[in-house]
Amino acid sequence: MSLYPADFVELYRREGLWLDETFATFFADAANRFSDAEAVVGPDHTGVEHRLTYRELADYSAQAAGVLAAHGVGQGDFVVVQLPNIVEYVVAIGAVFRLGARPVFALPAHRQAELTHFVNQSGAKALITTGVWNGFDHRELARELNITTLVIAEDPQEFSRFTFADWAEAKPVPAAQVDPLDIAFLQVSGGTTGIPKLIPRSHADYLYSVRESARICELTPETRFLVVLPVSHNFTMSSPGILGVLWSGGTIVLCPEPTPSTSFTLVARERITLCALVPPLALAWLAMAPVLHPDLSSLKVLQVGGAKFTPEAAKRIAPELGCRLQQVFGMAEGLVNYTRPDDSEELVIGTQGRPMSPFDEVRVVDDAGNDVPPGERGRLLTRGPYTIRAYWGGVDKESFTEDGFYASGDLVRQLPSGHLIVEGRDKDQINRGGEKISAEEIEDHLISHDLVHDAAIIAVPDRLQGERSYAFVVLTDGARLDATVLRDYLRKRRVADYKIPDYFEFAESFPTTGVGKTNRRELRRIVQEYVSAKTQQQEESTN
Numbered sequence: 001m002s003l004y005p006a007d008f009v010e011l012y013r014r015e016g017l018w019l020d021e022t023f024a025t026f027f028a029d030a031a032n033r034f035s036d037a038e039a040v041v042g043p044d045h046t047g048v049e050h051r052l053t054y055r056e057l058a059d060y061s062a063q064a065a066g067v068l069a070a071h072g073v074g075q076g077d078f079v080v081v082q083l084p085n086i087v088e089y090v091v092a093i094g095a096v097f098r099l100g101a102r103p104v105f106a107l108p109a110h111r112q113a114e115l116t117h118f119v120n121q122s123g124a125k126a127l128i129t130t131g132v133w134n135g136f137d138h139r140e141l142a143r144e145l146n147i148t149t150l151v152i153a154e155d156p157q158e159f160s161r162f163t164f165a166d167w168a169e170a171k172p173v174p175a176a177q178v179d180p181l182d183i184a185f186l187q188v189s190g191g192t193t194g195i196p197k198l199i200p201r202s203h204a205d206y207l208y209s210v211r212e213s214a215r216i217c218e219l220t221p222e223t224r225f226l227v228v229l230p231v232s233h234n235f236t237m238s239s240p241g242i243l244g245v246l247w248s249g250g251t252i253v254l255c256p257e258p259t260p261s262t263s264f265t266l267v268a269r270e271r272i273t274l275c276a277l278v279p280p281l282a283l284a285w286l287a288m289a290p291v292l293h294p295d296l297s298s299l300k301v302l303q304v305g306g307a308k309f310t311p312e313a314a315k316r317i318a319p320e321l322g323c324r325l326q327q328v329f330g331m332a333e334g335l336v337n338y339t340r341p342d343d344s345e346e347l348v349i350g351t352q353g354r355p356m357s358p359f360d361e362v363r364v365v366d367d368a369g370n371d372v373p374p375g376e377r378g379r380l381l382t383r384g385p386y387t388i389r390a391y392w393g394g395v396d397k398e399s400f401t402e403d404g405f406y407a408s409g410d411l412v413r414q415l416p417s418g419h420l421i422v423e424g425r426d427k428d429q430i431n432r433g434g435e436k437i438s439a440e441e442i443e444d445h446l447i448s449h450d451l452v453h454d455a456a457i458i459a460v461p462d463r464l465q466g467e468r469s470y471a472f473v474v475l476t477d478g479a480r481l482d483a484t485v486l487r488d489y490l491r492k493r494r495v496a497d498y499k500i501p502d503y504f505e506f507a508e509s510f511p512t513t514g515v516g517k518t519n520r521r522e523l524r525r526i527v528q529e530y531v532s533a534k535t536q537q538q539e540e541s542t543n
C-alpha cells in the first residue's frame with residue numbers, strides 16, 4: 001500500500017524527485033563513493049572516542065545487522081531505537097536499515113509513557129537502547145516493555161549486549177531489497193504539547209528531502225557537522241543533518257552533551273563547519289561566547305530551528321559568533337523551510353525560510369479554511385513530495401484536509417518571495433476577554449530587554465477574563481529585575497495594555513522537550529498548579 005495517492009506518486013517519480021534508492025543500500029552506497037573518508041567521529045557508550053571511515057561504518061553496520069538477525073529481527077520489523085549521541089547510534093540504524101527493518105526513532109528523554117506508546121502502536125519486534133545515561137538507567141524501561149532488547153552497555157543485565165565487540169564477531173548480512181515507496185521508519189512528532197504521534201516516512205520521500213537539503217545547504221566532502229541536538233531528531237537527521245552529510249561525503253561529529261563549553265571545544269578541535277541548534281541553545285551560545293572565548297573560526301553556518309528564533313537574537317549571530325545564520329522551520333511530518341545562502345540579511349533575520357522544494361504546496365488559511373489575502377496571518381497547510389498524508393494508525397485525522405494537506409497548527413505569514421514568518425501556534429494564543437494576545441509577540445518584546453535571556457508566555461484560566469497571561473522569564477546570569485521594570489519596559493515599547501502579562505514568574509531555566517525546545521505543556525502544568533494552590537488558599541481564607 002502506498003502512503004501517497006497514485007497520481008502524486010506518478011508526478012513525483014516523473015519529475016525525478018523520487019528515485020529507486022532505499023535506506024537498505026544507503027550506507028553501502030556511501031561506502032562505495034567515499035570509502036576511506038572520515039564518516040563519523042564521536043564517543044562510544046564508554047566515552048572512548050572512535051573515528052570511523054565510510055568503509056568501516058558500512059562494515060560494522062553489516063555485522064551489527066547480523067547480530068540483529070540472530071535475534072529474530074527481519075525485513076519489515078519495527079525496532080525502537082533509543083540512543084544518545086554516541087557513535088554506535090549510526091552503526092545501529094545502518095544495521096536496522098540494512099535488514100529492511102524499520103527504526104522507530106525515540107529520543108533519549110522519552111520515558112515509560114512514550115516508549116510503551118511507541119512499542120504498542122508500532123508492534124515493535126525489538127528495542128535498541130543503552131545502559132545508564134545522564135543519570136538514568138534505560139534498562140529499567142526495557143524491563144517493563146517485555147520485548148527483545150539489545151543494550152549498548154558493558155553490562156546489559158538480563159538483555160543482550162550490542163557493542164562494537166559483539167559486532168566484530170558477527171557474520172555480515174547483505175542489504176535487503178525493499179520497496180522505495182514503503183515505510184522506511186517511524187519518526188515521532190515534535191509538538192511541545194501532548195504525547196508524540198508516530199510519523200510514517202518512506203524511503204523515496206525522505207531520501208528526496210535529504211538530497212535536496214544537502215544541495216540547498218551546499219554540503220560537500222569538506223563539511224564537518226557537529227551534532228549537538230539529539231541525533232535522532234528530524235532536524236539533526238535530515239535537515240540536512242547526518243544523512244545529508246553521509247550523502248555528501250562529509251564528516252559527522254557527535255557531541256555527547258549539549259553544553260556550550262563542550263560544543264565550543266569540539267568546534268575548535270574538529271574544525272566544525274556546520275552546526276544545528278534550537279533557539280534556547282543558540283541563546284546559550286550567545287551568552288557564553290564572551291565568557292569562554294571559543295575558537296569558532298572554522299564554523300561557516302549555524303542553523304537555528306525547531307522553534308521561533310526572534311529577530312533580536314537572530315541579528316546577533318553573525319557579529320557575535322562570526323558565522324552565517326540559517327533559519328530552519330521544519331516538522332517531522334515533512335515540510336522543511338530554509339533561508340538560503342544568497343538570501344538578503346533581512347530575510348535571514350526576519351523569516352524562517354522558504355520551502356525546500358518547488359513541489360511543496362503551501363496554503364495560509366483562516367479559521368474557515370479559506371485562503372487569507374497574500375501576506376496576512378493564517379494557519380499553515382502544506383502538501384508535497386515529502387509531507388505525510390496521515391499519521392501512523394490513522395490517528396488525529398483532523399490534522400489533514402480531505403485533499404491531503406497537513407495542518408501543522410502553526411500561524412504564519414508568507415512573503416511574495418515564498419518565505420514564511422512563523423507568528424506562533426494556534427494554541428499559543430491567549431484569549432483575554434476576547435482580546436487575542438500572541439505569546440510570540442510578547443516573548444519577542446521581553447527577550448529584546450538586555451537582562452532577559454529567555455521568556456515564555458502561557459495562558460492561565462481566569463473566571464473574569466476567560467484567560468490571563470502568565471510570563472515566565474529567565475534573566476541573564478547574575479541579573480536582577482522585577483515585574484515592575486518589565487511592565488514599564490513593555491509600555492515604553494508601546495505594547496498595548498491588555499497584552500502586558502498579568503503575572504510574572506522568574507525562573508532559573510525552562511523545562512524542555514526531548515530536543516531542547518521550551519516545553520509549554522510543562523509550563524502550563526506548573527501554572528495550573530499555582531492557580532489551583534492559589535484558589536485553594538483563597539477558599540480557605542474565606543471559610
Ligand code: OOB
Pocket residue numbers: 188189190191234235239304305306307308309327328329330331332333336352408410422425
Ligand atoms: C522540528 O520538527 P518537530 O517535528 O520537532 O516540530 C515541528 C514544529 C513545527 O510545526 C513548529 O511549530 C515548530 O516545531 N518549529 C518552528 C520552527 N521550526 C520548527 N517554529 C518556529 N520557527 C522555526 N524555525 O522542529 C524540525 C524538523 C526539521 C527541521 C527543523 C526543525
